[in-house]
Amino acid sequence: MSPLRVILCVDGAPPEALLEVAVPLLAESAVWVPTHVVDARGRRDLGSLRRSVTGAGPLSHGQQQAIEVASAEHTREVLGAAEASLLRLGLAQEPPQIRTGEPGREICRVVAEVGAALVVLFSSRHTRAPAGPGSVGHTARFVLDHAACPVLLVRRG
Amino acid sequence: MLLVGVGVLSPGDALGQLAASWNVFLFFLGLGLSAATADRAGVFRAAAEAAARLGRGSQPRLLTSLYVAGVLVTAVLSNDATALLLTPVAFVVATRLGLDPRPYAFACALVANAASFLLPVSNPANLIVLSHAPLSLGVFLARLLLPSILAIALTLAGLLVVFRAELALPYALPSAPLQRLDLRTAVGLVGAGVLTILYVVASAVSWPLGVVAIAGAVLLVTLDALVAEWQPRAVLREVPWTLFPLLAGLLLLVSGAERIGLVAPLVSAVQDSAGLGVTGLPVVVIGMAALANMLNNLPAALVAAAALGGLPAGGERSDLAAAVIVGVNLGPNLTTIGSLATMLWLVLMRRRGVEVSTLSYLRVGVVTTMPALLAAAAGLWIAARVIGGA
Numbered sequence: 250m251s252p253l254r255v256i257l258c259v260d261g262a263p264p265e266a267l268l269e270v271a272v273p274l275l276a277e278s279a280v281w282v283p284t285h286v287v288d289a290r291g292r293r294d295l296g297s298l299r300r301s302v303t304g305a306g307p308l309s310h311g312q313q314q315a316i317e318v319a320s321a322e323h324t325r326e327v328l329g330a331a332e333a334s335l336l337r338l339g340l341a342q343e344p345p346q347i348r349t350g351e352p353g354r355e356i357c358r359v360v361a362e363v364g365a366a367l368v369v370l371f372s373s374r375h376t377r378a379p380a381g382p383g384s385v386g387h388t389a390r391f392v393l394d395h396a397a398c399p400v401l402l403v404r405r406g
Numbered sequence: 407m408l409l410v411g412v413g414v415l416s417p418g419d420a421l422g423q424l425a426a427s428w429n430v431f432l433f434f435l436g437l438g439l440s441a442a443t444a445d446r447a448g449v450f451r452a453a454a455e456a457a458a459r460l461g462r463g464s465q466p467r468l469l470t471s472l473y474v475a476g477v478l479v480t481a482v483l484s485n486d487a488t489a490l491l492l493t494p495v496a497f498v499v500a501t502r503l504g505l506d507p508r509p510y511a512f513a514c515a516l517v518a519n520a521a522s523f524l525l526p527v528s529n530p531a532n533l534i535v536l537s538h539a540p541l542s543l544g545v546f547l548a549r550l551l552l553p554s555i556l557a558i559a560l561t562l563a564g565l566l567v568v569f570r571a572e573l574a575l576p577y578a579l580p581s582a583p584l585q586r587l588d589l590r591t592a593v594g595l596v597g598a599g600v601l602t603i604l605y606v607v608a609s610a611v612s613w614p615l616g617v618v619a620i621a622g623a624v625l626l627v628t629l630d631a632l633v634a635e636w637q638p639r640a641v642l643r644e645v646p647w648t649l650f651p652l653l654a655g656l657l658l659l660v661s662g663a664e665r666i667g668l669v670a671p672l673v674s675a676v677q678d679s680a681g682l683g684v685t686g687l688p689v690v691v692i693g694m695a696a697l698a699n700m701l702n703n704l705p706a707a708l709v710a711a712a713a714l715g716g717l718p719a720g721g722e723r724s725d726l727a728a729a730v731i732v733g734v735n736l737g738p739n740l741t742t743i744g745s746l747a748t749m750l751w752l753v754l755m756r757r758r759g760v761e762v763s764t765l766s767y768l769r770v771g772v773v774t775t776m777p778a779l780l781a782a783a784a785g786l787w788i789a790a791r792v793i794g795g796a
Contacts, residue, residue: 261504262575291507295497298515299489309644312494319502327504374506374575 253279254343254363258356258370258392259331260285261323262405268338270403271369279366283331283345284359286352287320353391360396368392372402423661424654429616430533434649436619437530440601441487442644443626447594447634450492452587453479454499458579465505465573466566469513472496473562476517481524482602485735488518490646503577509569512770513562519703520561520778522735523550527605527615531707531734538715539727543609548793549728553785557736557778564774590634597626653704660708672697676713676726683722684790687729688783694733695779699740707734725790732782739775 255275257267264283296307308316328345335342346363348355360368373386384404385393393400424431444450453475461468480488493514500507522529526536526546541549566573601622608618627641664673675693679686698706710730717723 288506291497291501291511294508295493295511298511299493308494315498316494316501319498323502323504 251364252341253277253366255279255281256346256356256360256363256365256368257281257283257331257335258285258352258368259283259327260352260371260374261327262371264331264334266405267369267371267403268334268340271367271401272338272340274401275367278341281335281340281342282359282363282365283328283335283342284356285324285327285331285345285347286355287324287347287349288352289350292316351391352388353395356388356392357395357397360392360398365398367399367401368396369401369403371405373405419661420658423657427537427653427657429537429614430530431650431653432614432616433527433533433619434530434653435645436616436621436623437484437486437527438645438649439623439641440598440619440626441483441491442641443623443630444483444487444594444598445491445644446637446641447597447630448588448591449594449598450479450495451498452591452595453492454495457496458499458503461577463576463578465509465575465577468503468505468577469509469565469569469573470562472499472510473513473517473565476514477521477524477558480518480521481528482598482605484527485518485522485529486646486649488514488521493518503579505575505577506572509565509572512569513565516561516565516739516770516774517558519735519739520557521554523557523731524554525605526609527619529703529735531703532731533615534704534707535711535714535727535731535734538711539717539719539723540612541724541727542612543606545724546609546728549724549786549789550731552789553728553732553782556781556785557732560778560781561739561774564777565770568770568773590630593629593633594626597629601626656705656708660705660712663709664712672709673713673716676710676730677717679726684725684787687725687787687790688780690726690729691733691736691783691786692779694730695737695740696733698734698737703734703738706737710734721793725786728786728790729783732786733779736775736779736782740771740779 253275255271257264257271259267299308324347328347331345332342346359348359356368356370359365370389370392371386372384372389374388385402389400389402393402454472457468457471457475460471476488476492479492493511496510496514497507500510519529523532526532526541526543536546604618604622604625605615608615627638676690679690679693682689694706694710697709700706701709707730714723714727714730717726
């Protein structure tokens with residue numbers, strides 16, 4: 250029987266916060282798949298912003314490259330932290346999944362491709378809001394609605 | 407070309423028109439060169455990283471620091487430098503810190519326009535208006551400093567409100583240190599400082615700013631070449647050349663439209679508002695903002711400049727010129743996704759299934775720019791009354 254795969258969605262916040270909640274809930278040992286989505290919407294919006302407010306053309310090659318480098322460095326940092334905390338807790342892990350696009354969509358894609366049994370993510374990227382309307386962000390909402398497996402949302406902070 | 411072809415303008419007229427605007431063209435070239443050199447020297451990168459350190463983990467503070475950097479860059483190197491060169495750098499720094507880069511991109515794009523009337527050199531549109539209604543630096547500052555400060559402050563306040571959710575989380579500086587300030591960047595910063603003084607002095611004694619901009623560019627390029635490699639082609643590649651034919655085309659288009667009477671209603675509207683005295687100024691500001699939003703700021707500035715040229719010189723024309731400058735500069739921020747035409751196009755795109763967050767953009771524009779525009783108009787009204795009364 251293949252092991253239970255759990256998607257661990259990381260975005261730069263300490264992954265321990267997710268693991269602390271998720272690990273005690275799992276009856277059998279699972280294999281963790283750290284997943285990070287590079288949000289492509291920011292770059293698309295930068296493009297339309299340049300065209301509209303400033304009438305500027307596309308970014309130069311050097312500018313694009315600088316953005317790629319920064320984004321790759323951040324991805325490496327985030328996944329490094331996830332790997333380290335999984336190691337520290339002695340949890341089994343598979344190679345990380347790195348995607349680019351809209352986070353919600355990409356997470357659901359990874360869930361389907363990996364055949365995950367559970368996906369764990371923060372309920373919101375931006376706010377440390379307590380319970381109440383608005384505490385579930387767009388990405389979490391999308392994953393909750395579309396993921397082909399149970400979803401565990403962890404409130405931040 | 408078309409205008410010359412159909413006989414609205416003779417080729418001689420067309421060339422004459424362009425030659426008469428030599429100051430504006432030289433100014434564009436000088437600024438483009440200065441900004442590209444400063445960018446290559448790492449001045450923008452250093453500014454954004456200094457902002458990241460100054461922010462000390464608080465996103466609102468980071469945004470404010472970057473915004474202040476944007477004010478300085480815009481004042482000295484003009485709005486294009488902020489929009490073209492500081493915005494991507496701010497985006498890179500936010501991405502590196504793992505933050506949503508959008509608030510920072512918006513902050514830089516909006517401050518490029520909001521800080522555009524601090525100095526005459528802060529936006530080429532100012533030069534176009536001033537070429538028809540010259541204002542000395544003292545007159546310019548007396549009228550526009552208060553509106554400028556109000557517009558800058560309220561745009562920042564609007565940004566902090568609109569993006570409060572995105573800005574709520576603290577951030578940590580990456581473990582790898584950010585780049586250290588090297589000699590080349592330091593020289594670039596000094597050069598930019600000298601350039602600032604040069605511009606202020608030149609505006610004060612009314613030298614043609616195009617010549618000053620070129621002199622400043624030569625200074626910056628030379629300084630940079632002394633401490634780093636001399637790479638003229640690399641610098642030239644980064645000058646936004648496409649702006650030149652665009653500007654030439656606009657100049658001809660507006661003068662052609664003027665010739666056949668298309669802009670007459672607008673011209674008479676601006677001239678009529680002169681009769682209203684100081685009370686008419688806020689109306690002109692808002693009217694020009696709407697026009698700049700529809701036509702874009704350079705064509706709006708050209709049309710308004712033509713109207714101002716027809717008025718007798720004096721305090722009244724100076725007030726109106728200031729009102730035009732405020733409106734033309736702030737107008738494009740109103741709908742952050744461009745003019746009404748762009749909005750319609752985006753609605754069509756959305757129908758075809760392309761996701762566009764037009765509404766959220768509109769929200770940014772309305773919340774940041776409506777108060778800024780109204781406050782700037784009120785500030786101008788106060789300034790004009792004080793001056794008029796004195």
